Amino acid sequence: MKEVKLETVLEVYENLQELPESIQALMTTAIEVRNSAYSPYSKFNVGAAILMDNGEVVAGSNQENASYPSGLCAERTAIYYANAKYPNAKMQIMALSASSQTKVTDKPIPPCGACRQAIAEYEIKQNEPIQIYFMGAQGKVVKSASLANLLPLIFDNSVL
Incomplete structure (x- = not known):
């Protein structure tokens, strides 16, 4: 038996104002489009x-459906649209902001597992990492230099 240790390195910013201006602008877009989410069931934008x-x-928000599996997360809405609109362009940075309509979200909220897998697919496709910044409605912002930090044992086409 051999023990393997995996390590994740993230950067944590105390608030939005601590980010570089270009990232603040991208996060502001994520916050603005968050308000267009259609989330009557989860109340989570x-x-x-x-x-x-x-x-x-390119921006996107989560879109829910009474048939729950038919909805789509903001990350996948944006990433699929980005590839559909600009199939030859590479995705460099993704900014995410999440808020609840029923409680304060002041902790950074990372992408769900399905979104991590989708982001991984595009990192592999473009052979370059996608920086990911994520936050709640307020408070700290976390930066991951690559999806591999959030999903270290990626399922990819090499196993198919």
């Missing part, structure tokens, strides 16, 4: 904004 290497910003 999420916004995602992606900076592409061509300078474009």
